[in-house]
Amino acid sequence: MNDTELYPELGQVVQILQGREAGQYAIVIEIIDSRFVLLADGDKRKYDRPKKKNVHHISCMKYISPEVKRSLLETGRVTNGKLRYAINKFVDELMTDLKKGDQLDGERRCN
Numbered sequence: 001m002n003d004t005e006l007y008p009e010l011g012q013v014v015q016i017l018q019g020r021e022a023g024q025y026a027i028v029i030e031i032i033d034s035r036f037v038l039l040a041d042g043d044k045r046k047y048d049r050p051k052k053k054n055v056h057h058i059s060c061m062k063y064i065s066p067e068v069k070r071s072l073l074e075t076g077r078v079t080n081g082k083l084r085y086a087i088n089k090f091v092d093e094l095m096t097d098l099k100k101g102d103q104l105d106g107e108r109r110c111n
Contacts, residue, residue: 007031007034007055008028008031008037008055008058008060009028009031009064009069010028010029010030010031010064010068010069010072010073011027011028011064011065011066011067011068011069011070011072011086012027012028012060012061012063012064012065013025013026013027013061013063013064013065013086013087013090014026014027014028014037014039014058014059014060014061015058015059015061016039016053016057016058017057017058017059018054018057019053019057021044021045021051024041025041025061025087025090025091026039026040026041026045026051026058026087027039027040027041027042027065027068027083027086027087029047029050029068029072029078029083030050030072032052034055035054035055036052036053036054036055037052037053037055037058038050038051038052038053039051039052039053039058040080040083041083041084041087042079042080042081042082042083042084042085042087043080043083043084046080047077047078047079047080047083061090063090063093065082065086065089065090067082067085067086068082068083068086
């Protein structure tokens with residue numbers, strides 16, 4: 001693996017592994033440094049009050065929301081509605097894949 005695959009990207013859906021929000025999904029809205037990222041979900045964690053998380057405490061999914069990434073790169077902001085939409089879209093696709101009998105191979109540990 002090269003260095004870009006080890007760290008989460010802007011707009012990437014991640015699953016929180018540690019802490020009070022363990023098991024929930026969120027989206028990377030900012031990369032602070034090689035160790036920390038800011039996460040928001042648009043519902044309990046709004047864009048203006050993101051959660052700072054260690055990359056060792058999240059699991060990266062293979063899904064990067066193009067709408068969220070584009071918005072963050074163009075304006076530096078994203079709406080909470082767009083974050084909720086992206087997470088719901090990811091969860092719907094995940095549930096559809098699981099109903100089809102596909103294996104859950106869409107996650108990897110962020111380091």
